[in-house]
Amino acid sequence: MPRVSDMKERLTDAAMELIWENSYGATSVDAICERAGAKKGSFYYFFKSKSQLTAATLEADWNKRKADMDRMFSSTIPPLERFDRYFDYVHDRLAELQKTCGSILGCPLLTIGSEVGTQDQVVRDTVDRILDSKVKYFESAIRDAHAQGLIEAPDPEAKAKMLFACYHGTLTQARIQNDVGLLRDFKDVAKDVLGVKHVPAGAS
Amino acid sequence: MPRVSDMKERLTDAAMELIWENSYGATSVDAICERAGAKKGSFYYFFKSKSQLTAATLEADWNKRKADMDRMFSSTIPPLERFDRYFDYVHDRLAELQKTCGSILGCPLLTIGSEVGTQDQVVRDTVDRILDSKVKYFESAIRDAHAQGLIEAPDPEAKAKMLFACYHGTLTQARIQNDVGLLRDFKDVAKDVLGVKHVPAGAS
């Protein structure tokens, strides 16, 4: 088959950057094309609408991140340390992005989902599905922590949802207030929410 | 001074409805005017831009809700019951609105703040200020609960922020997933986050 193009990826990359930094509504198809170095025709060759491009963008981004998630939440890592690694990872990434764009961007799934959820079923379903996948990492880490006696969590699913909500609330607030500090402190908050049993400082 | 008009309020009311239900970006000035029964001229007589109208809308809405907040978080009410009342209030209101518009709308401050925060400083500042006011209700309820020995909260400010984030994360998820269930269960989650000391079921 003739001619292989990386344009589709360049378009989803450009869309992720622009929509995440600004918003779905404030990002025009023209702007996405310009950043991707594409013309309108190419855009609508790959995607049938702006909405569909957005769903594809979230999907593509999630596929990229999944490997990192698997690494951080690997079963070989002590369960509570998985959370530390994950929260550090997100924090560092957002702090890095802030240097470039001047803003703490929070979680694209939440921003986009909450903006277009009521109006666009395709995007909503995509966001839903990805969020579902993500909470599962939390869930099994919590289950493992419980099994090892590190925390008391008779209902790992509920606890996972709770921590998930708490973290996402913090991410949203970090975006709104443009403040990375909330995220810096979250590891401690998470321990509190999880009910980590206290060990004396410095204990091995 | 001749002629007093309620148009300003009708415009902010219309704006709140439309922006909350859909989004800032998806709501046009024309649509707001139509719902308010106003013409463009009136709109730009009262507000100098869509952005300023939005800030004024949030402000006006907050002023309306403040009385309810004061009532629910009254010092005469047992501190933990204040949260129950508040969570019930929000739940019932969102469930009611769902009947009309078919969607769980979550918190307008979060939706709007997270959508336009990076692009509109006026709106961001307004959202910030209101969120600050709201968390203070949590804070003093927690302080009171701690004083009465109902919970252990040596740092009420931190605990308030934590519960606030957790609740707002839940509200955001409720909007994205269009599911009121998460909110129905939140009173229990809140008790968990607050670390309410367990009393045997049925204890007086």
Add this chain to the structure above:
DNA sequence: AAGATAGTTGACCGATTGGTCTAGTCGGGC
């Protein structure tokens, strides 16, 4: 080299966007 397939180009479209402006209407104070 030919043909089929995959991708690109950019002009074009009607609708809608946020916003302006001028002319006018209404109603209370004097």
Add this chain to the structure above:
DNA sequence: GCCCGACTAGACCAATCGGTCAACTATCTT
């Protein structure tokens, strides 16, 4: 009764919006 300031009416604007389309080009297979 008239004047002034608060408010309304709605035509108008350039810019931009998401989306279409027919013509074109590049690359692989045979």
